[in-house]
Amino acid sequence: MSQQGKPQTAITPTRADNYQDWYQEVIKAADLAENSDVRGCMVIKPWGYALWENIQRVLDGMFKETGHVNAYFPLFIPVSFLEKEAAHVEGFAKECAVVTHHRLELRDGKLVPTGELEEPLVVRPTSETIIGASFAKWVQSYRDLPLLINQWANVVRWEMRTRLFLRTAEFLWQEGHTAHATQQQAVDETMKMLGVYAEFAENYMAMPVIQGEKTAGERFPGAVSTYCIEAMMQDRKALQAGTSHFLGQNFAKASGIQFTDENNQLSHAWTTSWGVSTRLVGGMIMSHADDDGMICPPRLAPQHAVILPVAQKPEDRARVLEYCRALQKELKAQWFAGAPVRVELDDRDLGGGVKSWQWIKKGVPLRLEIGPRDIDKDSIFMGRRDKGPKEKTSIARGELVSTIATLLQSIQDGLYQRALAFRTEHTREINTKDDFYAFFADPPKKKPNDPTPIHAGFALAHFNGDPALEAKIKDDLKVTVRCIPLDAKLGGGPGTCPFTGEPSKQRVVWAKSY
RNA sequence: CGGGGCGUAGCGCAGCCUGGUAGCGCACUUGGUUCGGGACCAAGGAGUCGCAGGUUCAAAUCCUGUCGCCCCGACCA
Numbered sequence: 001m002s003q004q005g006k007p008q009t010a011i012t013p014t015r016a017d018n019y020q021d022w023y024q025e026v027i028k029a030a031d032l033a034e035n036s037d038v039r040g041c042m043v044i045k046p047w048g049y050a051l052w053e054n055i056q057r058v059l060d061g062m063f064k065e066t067g068h069v070n071a072y073f074p075l076f077i078p079v080s081f082l083e084k085e086a087a088h089v090e091g092f093a094k095e096c097a098v099v100t101h102h103r104l105e106l107r108d109g110k111l112v113p114t115g116e117l118e119e120p121l122v123v124r125p126t127s128e129t130i131i132g133a134s135f136a137k138w139v140q141s142y143r144d145l146p147l148l149i150n151q152w153a154n155v156v157r158w159e160m161r162t163r164l165f166l167r168t169a170e171f172l173w174q175e176g177h178t179a180h181a182t183q184q185q186a187v188d189e190t191m192k193m194l195g196v197y198a199e200f201a202e203n204y205m206a207m208p209v210i211q212g213e214k215t216a217g218e219r220f221p222g223a224v225s226t227y228c229i230e231a232m233m234q235d236r237k238a239l240q241a242g243t244s245h246f247l248g249q250n251f252a253k254a255s256g257i258q259f260t261d262e263n264n265q266l267s268h269a270w271t272t273s274w275g276v277s278t279r280l281v282g283g284m285i286m287s288h289a290d291d292d293g294m295i296c297p298p299r300l301a302p303q304h305a306v307i308l309p310v311a312q313k314p315e316d317r318a319r320v321l322e323y324c325r326a327l328q329k330e331l332k333a334q335w336f337a338g339a340p341v342r343v344e345l346d347d348r349d350l351g352g353g354v355k356s357w358q359w360i361k362k363g364v365p366l367r368l369e370i371g372p373r374d375i376d377k378d379s380i381f382m383g384r385r386d387k388g389p390k391e392k393t394s395i396a397r398g399e400l401v402s403t404i405a406t407l408l409q410s411i412q413d414g415l416y417q418r419a420l421a422f423r424t425e426h427t428r429e430i431n432t433k434d435d436f437y438a439f440f441a442d443p444p445k446k447k448p449n450d451p452t453p454i455h456a457g458f459a460l461a462h463f464n465g466d467p468a469l470e471a472k473i474k475d476d477l478k479v480t481v482r483c484i485p486l487d488a489k490l491g492g493g494p495g496t497c498p499f500t501g502e503p504s505k506q507r508v509v510w511a512k513s514y
Numbered sequence: 515c516g517g518g519g520c521g522u523a524g525c526g527c528a529g530c531c532u533g534g535u536a537g538c539g540c541a542c543u544u545g546g547u548u549c550g551g552g553a554c555c556a557a558g559g560a561g562u563c564g565c566a567g568g569u570u571c572a573a574a575u576c577c578u579g580u581c582g583c584c585c586c587g588a589c590c591a
């Protein structure tokens with residue numbers, strides 16, 4: 001305890017003191033990413049990129065398992081393509097990077113663009129239109145359907161305000177694009193992929209999510225309906241962690257994706273698109289990290305365990321290192337969640353405490369400290385990242401090796417349960433307008449420049465579905481409908497809209513959001 | 515794009531109001547002590563004070579402009 005009576009933490013400020021700054025400090029302390037020299041763009045550093053690679057690896061497997069194949073489409077989209085779908089234009093036109101020239105010339109020591117393009121190219125903000133153009137060529141007959149394609153790519157959206165992982169001008173994502181012969185098949189695909197995202201979020205990221213449909217105001221530009229998974233972050237704001245869109249025939253009509261059906265009738269295909277991005281890394285940070293830094297959910301952790309040799313006397317060093325290497329080899333031969341256990345041996349010549357804290361901040365699930373005394377007992381001094389930094393226990397080597405998968409899974413489960421309990425604690429059914437406004441009232445700021453204080457959480461309230469009402473509430477409170485939950489337990493059946501007294505089909509999730 | 519804050523050593527900051535030639539903590543290097551831990555002592559290295567102009571004998575400090583970052587708004591995955 002410090003003089004102020006607060007426990008010393010590796011991250012300052014703490015979540016309670018200043019959530020926004022805390023978030024940035026965690027990213028810095030865990031060495032996940034940094035701002036680049038290019039405004040709004042981030043450099044994803046190896047530890048952060050490894051998280052993304054694990055996300056990619058698992059999701060890619062799930063996509064393949066559900067019959068999808070990967071392909072790659074151009075980064076550049078002719079402006080005329082984007083113009084094809086009216087709502088789409090409106091949604092993305094304001095945030096596009098546009099390529100207008102194809103050459104640079106040296107004039108007075110400065111490189112200036114020359115060679116203007118006949119038609120400007122947009123750096124893809126999303127790929128519906130360019131992929132649609134390909135689909136139009138690939139689809140002739142109902143026998144060509146369904147077409148189930150995914151692409152891993154970068155996209156650019158020229159954002160006003162950026163935040164590492166959560167909103168950057170360029171980001172990495174995957175976008176699935178599918179075409180189907182019938183509306184029902186496309187709707188089924190939309191829901192199936194929403195389910196895949198929810199399963200991934202909960203089982204791999206240990207991040208509980210609410211599956212639901214977006215209201216008209218929050219819908220993807222050009223979609224008939226948009227579904228999403230929404231998670232609660234530790235500041236009780238909602239994070240849209242993944243989206244799945246039923247596009248109807250809108251894009252098929254815009255791109256001319258037509259096929260001849262069994263009855264020799266020409267019709268437009270029904271399409272879907274769905275995506276998750278590097279935003280998920282931000283979601284993991286804000287779901288699990290604490291005042292000592294990152295906490296990686298074991299299933300996606302770049303390393304499951306780190307071995308920290310404790311050999312302070314030079315004469316012990318060789319013996320300790322040898323023991324550590326043998327243990328590393330033995331642990332790597334174990335399996336966890338369908339892959340070999342990932343173990344790093346950190347034999348850098350650094351002070352023991354400093355080294356240990358680096359790994360705490362990076363969020364590695366297990367720290368294994370091994371010194372001469374442990375070797376004599378054939379045991380390991382183990383720290384779990386989901387417990388306090390000082391809360392370390394001794395475990396027999398054999399037991400560690402045989403139970404490491406169980407240990408990692410128990411950390412994984414613990415993180416999920418903790419996040420779920422947090423969400424439950426801060427989710428409330430609300431039945432009157434007054435209660436609703438009171439629930440979301442901002443605590444007073446101490447200084448004008450203070451970050452927005454942490455607000456109440458999720459409200460489950462009835463809603464008559466009027467977009468104007470939703471806009472008014474957004475205006476008043478900065479609160480929006482995050483989704484119309486699919487889960488009947490959350491929806492709770494018909495009721496009365498507390499704002500209008502009109503009938504409401506079910507409760508919806510209201511919250512402030514990222 | 516509007517309002518506010520901040521750019522000083524690798525990192526975190528003080529100094530600025532009241533101009534006088536740059537300092538603290540951590541990190542780094544070396545030597546010693548310590549040895550189940552974010553150690554201690556000593557010595558040392560490291561900064562065109564974001565950038566560009568201006569005022570002045572003299573600018574980190576005052577003035578103007580500019581760039582970047584952060585927070586709050588508008589917009590968004």
